[in-house]
Amino acid sequence: MNTEVTIAGVTFKNPVMTASGTFGSGMEYSDFVDLNRLGAVVTKGVANVPWPGNPTPRVAEVYGGMLNAIGLQNPGIDVFVERDIPFLRQYDTKIIVNVCGKTVEDYLEVVERLGDEPVDMLEINVSCPNVKEGAIAFGQKADCLYDITSQIKARAKQPVIMKLSPNVTDIAEMARAAEAAGADALSMINTITGMKIDIHRRKFVLANQTGGLSGPAVKPVAVRMVYQASHAVKIPVIGMGGIADGEDAVEFLLAGASAVAVGAMNFVNPYATIEVIEGIEAYMKRYGIENVTELIGAVSA
Amino acid sequence: MENRTIPRKKVTATVVSQQKMAEQIYDLWIETELAQDARAGQFVAVYPHSAATLLPRPISICEADRERCRLRLVYRVAGKGTAEFSAYRANDTVDVLGVLGNGFPVERAAGKKVFLMGGGIGIPPMLQLAKELDAEKQILLGYRNQDLFLQDDLGKYGQVYMATEDGSVGVAGNVMDIIRVKGLSADVIMACGPMPMLRAVKQYAGEQGIEAYLSLEERMACGVGACLGCVCETKDVDSHSHVHNARICTDGPVFEAGEVNI
Numbered sequence: 001m002n003t004e005v006t007i008a009g010v011t012f013k014n015p016v017m018t019a020s021g022t023f024g025s026g027m028e029y030s031d032f033v034d035l036n037r038l039g040a041v042v043t044k045g046v047a048n049v050p051w052p053g054n055p056t057p058r059v060a061e062v063y064g065g066m067l068n069a070i071g072l073q074n075p076g077i078d079v080f081v082e083r084d085i086p087f088l089r090q091y092d093t094k095i096i097v098n099v100c101g102k103t104v105e106d107y108l109e110v111v112e113r114l115g116d117e118p119v120d121m122l123e124i125n126v127s128c129p130n131v132k133e134g135a136i137a138f139g140q141k142a143d144c145l146y147d148i149t150s151q152i153k154a155r156a157k158q159p160v161i162m163k164l165s166p167n168v169t170d171i172a173e174m175a176r177a178a179e180a181a182g183a184d185a186l187s188m189i190n191t192i193t194g195m196k197i198d199i200h201r202r203k204f205v206l207a208n209q210t211g212g213l214s215g216p217a218v219k220p221v222a223v224r225m226v227y228q229a230s231h232a233v234k235i236p237v238i239g240m241g242g243i244a245d246g247e248d249a250v251e252f253l254l255a256g257a258s259a260v261a262v263g264a265m266n267f268v269n270p271y272a273t274i275e276v277i278e279g280i281e282a283y284m285k286r287y288g289i290e291n292v293t294e295l296i297g298a299v300s301a
Numbered sequence: 302m303e304n305r306t307i308p309r310k311k312v313t314a315t316v317v318s319q320q321k322m323a324e325q326i327y328d329l330w331i332e333t334e335l336a337q338d339a340r341a342g343q344f345v346a347v348y349p350h351s352a353a354t355l356l357p358r359p360i361s362i363c364e365a366d367r368e369r370c371r372l373r374l375v376y377r378v379a380g381k382g383t384a385e386f387s388a389y390r391a392n393d394t395v396d397v398l399g400v401l402g403n404g405f406p407v408e409r410a411a412g413k414k415v416f417l418m419g420g421g422i423g424i425p426p427m428l429q430l431a432k433e434l435d436a437e438k439q440i441l442l443g444y445r446n447q448d449l450f451l452q453d454d455l456g457k458y459g460q461v462y463m464a465t466e467d468g469s470v471g472v473a474g475n476v477m478d479i480i481r482v483k484g485l486s487a488d489v490i491m492a493c494g495p496m497p498m499l500r501a502v503k504q505y506a507g508e509q510g511i512e513a514y515l516s517l518e519e520r521m522a523c524g525v526g527a528c529l530g531c532v533c534e535t536k537d538v539d540s541h542s543h544v545h546n547a548r549i550c551t552d553g554p555v556f557e558a559g560e561v562n563i
Binding site: 270 | 308309310311348352353354355356357382398519520521522523524525526527528529530531532533541542543544545546551
């Protein structure tokens with residue numbers, strides 16, 4: 001049985017990654033998960049300087065999922081390069097660094113700093129719904145997405161994954177814009193903007209009022225968008241949104257994803273990534289699949 | 302700061318017993334290996350069975366019976382998840398993540414005159430703390446009304462003073478009023494309770510120039526320091542985050558009062 005997948009020339013031992021922001025830089029989950037078993041660790045978003053993030057409450061539970069408005073708190077690229085990359089390099093897994101920024105220049109600064117670092121790919125977060133400036137604005141207009149993607153591609157030494165927002169009218173249009181600008185791969189979905197109100201206090205639950213919805217509640221939306229985007233472009237798509245087990249992951253692969261990421265479910269089950277890997281293998285065994293790549297886009301009408 | 306030495310894990314625990322202690326307050330004993338590692342001021346995250354309520358609920362450790370591998374969790378029913386817990390009976394199973402957080406620095410109070418201050422659902426962690434502390438213990442408890450809980454358990458380990466908001470038992474008011482009315486003093490304070498109480502404790506400790514350790518609460522998702530949901534503003538730049546934010550789940554929940562801006 002072969003679970004390897006290759007995306008933009010980078011080969012992963014299996015198609016299971018961690019979704020940015022749900023796994024720190026791996027350290028926080030190393031009590032639970034042998035990081036060597038993961039296809040890749042996708043880090044929490046990192047900016048050119050430390051970001052304090054939003055006021056609390058930052059998280060709220062909703063039916064079958066959660067809202068978050070962390071606001072991309074991060075220690076900045078200097079600390080990240082000194083502490084997080086050397087930590088991850090101890091493990092036999094691929095490193096994908098998620099990059100965030102408020103201006104194009106912010107993104108470019110981080111991308112250039114990472115150029116000589118031992119990281120395998122960059123994932124560009126142009127889809128965080130919880131930061132007031134930058135971030136999502138780049139990911140909601142096709143021309144802005146094209147512009148930032150092409151500028152990043154001109155500077156990046158590693159292959160570039162553009163992480164797309166689901167908070168758009170036409171995901172296929174966004175996917176095509178990123179591809180046309182030279183993106184090596186796409187990942188989706190980031191969270192869906194939501195809101196929760198405490199009816200007893202008549203107040204917003206989150207200090208930020210709105211937050212990003214994730215967890216099993218978003219999975220059907222994510223599967224649909226992965227299907228639409230992967231059929232609109234030739235570059236690979238990394239699918240995520242509410243994946244809890246191997247069956248969920250297979251669904252994304254069949255929809256057209258070349259790899260998958262486990263996000264909010266890490267919070268629910270700290271062993272989720274490993275269980276997803278084992279679940280995919282069990283599915284392959286059950287149906288006599290030799291190569292996991294046979295599953296990619298294999299859904300039929 | 303985090304001084305964890307034993308790996309955290311998610312385990313399936315068995316309910317030993319449960320009873321209602323007061324209005325909305327439940328007393329749950331579970332059997333789990335996690336009890337062997339538990340210290341005062343730490344917490345566990347308890348998972349509802351319902352897939353609709355996904356996230357584990359952080360609940361403080363009220364008592365740890367290390368020999369019999371049992372944890373006592375005294376919690377308030379605050380929503381759907383805790384309502385589900387309140388229906389658990391002996392031999393039911395429940396998934397628990399733990400043990401989490403740093404715990405109270407009991408060594409800072411050894412041999413000294415200490416206030417253990419608990420307000421409302423901040424009272425339960427005071428019991429394990431009272432058991433572990435080798436000190437002169439004055440235990441100050443604040444309740445809403447005469448619907449009391451844990452006062453007898455705590456009375457075994459020190460002098461208990463009570464306050465009620467409606468004045469029905471003990472001093473009328475809160476734990477700070479006990480200090481004033483009874484003319485008490487201490488060298489160290491360890492406290493858990495609602496934010497207004499903790500702010501008052503911090504202010505009092507500052508004025509008196511005494512050490513105080515506060516156990517904070519915030520909405521959490523992961524419980525292990527990854528999601529950055531449960532942060533608290535800190536006086537200095539935090540060594541992990543490199544901003545003025547510490548993670549309550551991992552760097553806390555107990556902080557020296559001067560470290561946090563509350």
